Amino acid sequence: MNSALQSIRSRFDRAGLVLSGLCAAHCLLSILIVSALGIGGDFLLAPEIHRYGLVIALIIAAVAIGWGAIQHRRAVPFVVAMMGLTFMGGALAVPHGMYEVVLTVIGVSLVSVGHILNLRAPLPDTH
Numbered sequence: 024m025n026s027a028l029q030s031i032r033s034r035f036d037r038a039g040l041v042l043s044g045l046c047a048a049h050c051l052l053s054i055l056i057v058s059a060l061g062i063g064g065d066f067l068l069a070p071e072i073h074r075y076g077l078v079i080a081l082i083i084a085a086v087a088i089g090w091g092a093i094q095h096r097r098a099v100p101f102v103v104a105m106m107g108l109t110f111m112g113g114a115l116a117v118p119h120g121m122y123e124v125v126l127t128v129i130g131v132s133l134v135s136v137g138h139i140l141n142l143r144a145p146l147p148d149t150h
Contacts, residue, residue, distance in 0.1 A: 029146075032094070035087030036138040042083065043131040043138070046076055050124045050131075070115070073127070077111050084108060084134060091141040100144060104137025 049072070084104050092101040110130030114123045 095144040100140035107133025
């Protein structure tokens with residue numbers, strides 16, 4: 024049963040990594056597409072995308088990293104991911120543009136590192 028739960032948590036961490044990568048790609052490509060081609064600004068830079076993305080990131084991080092912190096009893100993955108989520112939340116407080124992209128990319132990078140640390144954290148010896 025424990026390995027099944029570990030597998031589920033690993034899937035959440037992997038999903039968090041994929042979503043973090045997609046978020047970073049969205050931020051960078053949106054700026055490039057809107058700047059270079061002048062199209063898609065209303066959709067690609069819509070604040071709702073960022074709000075929903077943050078909610079999804081919060082849910083996945085809470086499940087995967089919170090669960091991992093309970094299992095392996097290490098705070099570092101949790102602290103790193105929460106710093107990342109804080110940067111992502113801060114990005115919602117600034118106007119669209121370079122500051123928002125920088126804060127978001129820093130945030131998703133830290134959340135990704137938190138997921139990686141969570142995946143690599145050894146479980147404590149139960150003997």
